[in-house]
Amino acid sequence: MLTPNSIWEKSLKSLETVVNVYCFQAWLENLTPVDIVDNKLVLSAPSKMAYAVISDNYLDKIRTAIQQQDLFVNDVDLICEEFQSDMNRIPKPTNVEVAVPEGVSLLPKYTFDSFVVGDSNKFVHAAARAVAEFPGVRYNPLFIYGGVGLGKTHIMHAIGNYIKQFNPNKRLVYTTSEKFTNEFISALIPSKNNTPNQYSNMQAFKENYRTADVLMIDDVQFFENKPSVQEELFHTFNELHNENRQIILTSDRMPKDIPSLEERLRTRFEWGIIADVQPPSIETKVAILQMKAEQERYVIPRDVFFLIAERVESNIREMESLLSRVSLYAKMLNQDITIELASESLKDYIDHKKVQMSADTIINATCKYFNITRDDIVSKKKTKEIVEPRQIAIFLILEFLSLPLASIGQIFGGRDHTTVIHARDKITNKQIDDAKLAVQLKDIRNMINGN
Ligand code: ADP
Ligand code: MG
Numbered sequence: 001m002l003t004p005n006s007i008w009e010k011s012l013k014s015l016e017t018v019v020n021v022y023c024f025q026a027w028l029e030n031l032t033p034v035d036i037v038d039n040k041l042v043l044s045a046p047s048k049m050a051y052a053v054i055s056d057n058y059l060d061k062i063r064t065a066i067q068q069q070d071l072f073v074n075d076v077d078l079i080c081e082e083f084q085s086d087m088n089r090i091p092k093p094t095n096v097e098v099a100v101p102e103g104v105s106l107l108p109k110y111t112f113d114s115f116v117v118g119d120s121n122k123f124v125h126a127a128a129r130a131v132a133e134f135p136g137v138r139y140n141p142l143f144i145y146g147g148v149g150l151g152k153t154h155i156m157h158a159i160g161n162y163i164k165q166f167n168p169n170k171r172l173v174y175t176t177s178e179k180f181t182n183e184f185i186s187a188l189i190p191s192k193n194n195t196p197n198q199y200s201n202m203q204a205f206k207e208n209y210r211t212a213d214v215l216m217i218d219d220v221q222f223f224e225n226k227p228s229v230q231e232e233l234f235h236t237f238n239e240l241h242n243e244n245r246q247i248i249l250t251s252d253r254m255p256k257d258i259p260s261l262e263e264r265l266r267t268r269f270e271w272g273i274i275a276d277v278q279p280p281s282i283e284t285k286v287a288i289l290q291m292k293a294e295q296e297r298y299v300i301p302r303d304v305f306f307l308i309a310e311r312v313e314s315n316i317r318e319m320e321s322l323l324s325r326v327s328l329y330a331k332m333l334n335q336d337i338t339i340e341l342a343s344e345s346l347k348d349y350i351d352h353k354k355v356q357m358s359a360d361t362i363i364n365a366t367c368k369y370f371n372i373t374r375d376d377i378v379s380k381k382k383t384k385e386i387v388e389p390r391q392i393a394i395f396l397i398l399e400f401l402s403l404p405l406a407s408i409g410q411i412f413g414g415r416d417h418t419t420v421i422h423a424r425d426k427i428t429n430k431q432i433d434d435a436k437l438a439v440q441l442k443d444i445r446n447m448i449n450g451n
Helices: 004-016 021-026 048-057 059-069 081-089 122-133 152-166 177-188 197-210 227-242 263-269 282-296 302-311 316-333 339-345 352-370 384-400 405-411 417-433 435-448
Strands: 032-037 040-045 075-080 142-146 172-176 214-218 246-251 273-277
Touching (some): 004 021, 004 040, 004 059, 048 316, 059 405, 122 152, 122 273, 142 152, 152 246, 172 177, 172 197, 177 197, 177 227, 197 227, 227 246, 282 302, 282 316, 302 316, 316 339, 352 384, 352 405, 384 405, 384 417
Parallel strands (some): 040 075, 142 246
């Protein structure tokens, strides 16, 4: 079984061979594996000192050790308990995303007031305002779609909070497609103690949703491939819509792009208005950061906002976590936040979307240089014309980007990290006395750098 403990124990064994024994005992052995989140092993440092030393010196080694154990877990996330408890004493540290139970109920902090409007979201904002003010009257359903972390859930909660405040008699039901599905499934299962529970459960389930004045369902893309749930949703939808009750849906895609969504449900999703949230411009990103900083009472110079905004492609949640990372780092060192400190604290951060793009740039340059196709380079083909360019591309990706080995393996058709290591070592050694290869590498580097 994949547990934080088992992965960490094995990682320690391999770290022991690469770290000097005193440092190993003083720092690494005292880390506690606490969780696995987003493919990262979360390690807790016992003190601020340990946190600082490990952050500055051992993260790369730890990451490599973890990658050798497991393909799924390929990175490390270092936390510090002492520091967390400090944070808790600071007034109102609503630490951005850490423990928000999404999909359970409306979050009071997601309001229209705390939503920054820019070109990327002004359309959805206007539609949401109209729906909040006149639920069930205009735009029914309101279908909000857009990429991860762009504010869909926030805007949906904002509508809910607005109605709750100005229209308190309306019965709001907020759910996620996941919760709806789980409830539906458990309503189907007869209870063990022989009461006529199956029926009454289903009855209760239906009643809950069909008596809503406003029904909000987050992330409806997860309804794909669930015909019986879709059928239930279809009837719920009709009943509510017939009575002019408001329906609000979010999704990461347009209805037409959700595979295996029943046609009749798809058309219904498209009955009202479809509003998309676009990735924010740099100005909007900075405005959002500024607002978050004020909420959290961080004192931050403006150029730091730009630094963070430029680091992240579009995901606002990601931006928020960089903001708290910068502030955490400053508190730990007991210094003011400056641009130097911010760059230092973000040096390990990788925006996976950006990295993905850069990996593409490297692959494209390599393919172009050798006149082969992208399909070939990521394929399983073992001919010499393909193998060496593939190894070169891998070598250069490692040189340019600090990308986990397993992710590189993924890009190259799901190979494992040993293949990646092999490719790197092969090219590293060969270039030493192979002048032709050295020139090729130089040319491709120039292409990547746009020279
Ligand atoms: P999604 O549901 O689209 O994945 P969320 O609604 O969860 O994204 O937003 C992610 C984070 O970004 C939340 O903390 C949210 O408050 C914040 N956020 C997104 N858009 C805005 C905005 N326009 N103004 C302020 N905060 C925003
Ligand atoms: Mg969401």
